């Protein structure tokens with residue numbers, strides 16, 4: 001089972017909402033219980049975001065939350081989250097995205113809407129198409145094997161830095177090709193890690209002007225953000241100066257034309273590179289960390305992966321061409337993404353009065369939903385908290401409701417990188433599991449750390465040679 005095969009195809013029309021009442025009889029969604037004066041549900045959301053989002057399903061399919069003075073609409077069923085993702089009436093906007101604008105810019109594909117977004121997707125899509133992925137195979141293989149070659153049996157591996165490193169290196173080397181990327185990839189890693197930490201803090205504790213004070217934490221954040229933007233400018237300038245046009249995403253961006261046939265502006269090129277590199281590295285890095293944690297926690301599945309890889313490769317190093325045939329490896333990845341989704345919360349804003357599940361959603365409303373909560377819903381998954389990769393075998397996965405597992409989302413904002421991501425995750429998992437058994441090292445803390453993505457607090461593993 002692969003994530004693509006459990007994901008329904010994107011469709012232009014929204015999924016039908018169940019039990020639609022006749023027009024004119026739309027109800028106000030219930031207010032979720034537990035709001036306190038002034039702060040509403042805000043404190044609960046900040047204190048225990050995952051628990052809070054998961055229990056909302058007990059209050060209704062759509063519920064209203066009070067976050068300070070604001071009302072936010074939370075959607076809690078797979079069908080309705082599919083409807084939100086597929087409907088053109090819900091766009092990318094709202095507090096989460098506004099807080100990310102300092103990082104992602106305003107003209108990048110992750111934050112643009114409407115005609116600009118459609119044009120940008122047309123430009124970047126060829127680099128992520130299924131038939132483009134094999135060209136990245138040699139780089140992915142090189143990076144996966146370099147990772148296992150670096151690790152020494154018995155030595156403690158810091159999974160946070162290792163996972164970031166491989167994620168950034170693969171994204172940067174595949175999509176912005178060039179030797180110079182190797183040393184830049186390290187700088188990108190450092191800058192991105194600091195920036196993501198700071199962005200999340202600014203998102204959940206919006207202290208506005210306090211973040212402009214010259215405090216050490218703010219200075220470090222500003223330096224990292226400036227370095228990130230500088231790096232991107234350097235990469236673009238160097239490519240231009242080289243006069244080379246390799247067949248990659250950067251060339252596609254540099255050659256892109258706007259709707260008038262004019263070259264797109266410098267700011268848009270810059271924002272596009274940032275908007276592709278940043279989600280590309282944080283999500284993959286978090287998922288690699290959870291995969292390493294899963295290999296350590298479930299050695300029986302690590303052993304099955306190893307047996308599967310060895311029977312496919314006869315002992316030679318696992319390669320890109322092997323990964324599509326690695327069923328159990330893929331099922332372990334999907335199951336890890338189900339229980340520990342990197343992207344745990346998504347938001348939209350309604351641009352018109354609409355309805356969801358028979359409830360009225362007014363124009364301008366902010367909508368929120370949690371893939372984490374959806375993917376752990378006991379109504380969708382038997383033994384919902386069990387790590388059970390075999391639930392993705394075809395005879396069992398057919399009972400899983402539509403949109404109950406969409407880690408790359410669906411619709412016009414669907415992650416362009418599903419194939420690219422699955423290929424590298426499979427290669428890394430297969431390469432690690434064939435070479436080492438993993439155990440968590442003393443001092444390791446695999447509790448969930450909630451940030452822009454979910455990842456372990458501080459995962460440390462000790463590889464043991466096979």
Ligand code: HEM
Pocket residue numbers: 109110111121171275276277279280281283284287342343346347407408409412413414415416417420421
């Ligand atoms: C969008 C998940 C890896 C680039 C998204 C969205 C999800 C997602 C759920 C949709 C967000 C929304 O609906 O608001 C993931 C996961 C990944 C991953 C789980 C890996 C495990 C990557 C990689 C790249 C990437 C490797 C690039 C190299 C993007 C971009 C968007 C996006 C550019 C915005 C698309 C748009 O708005 O049109 N991703 N992603 N992602 N992702 Fe990924």
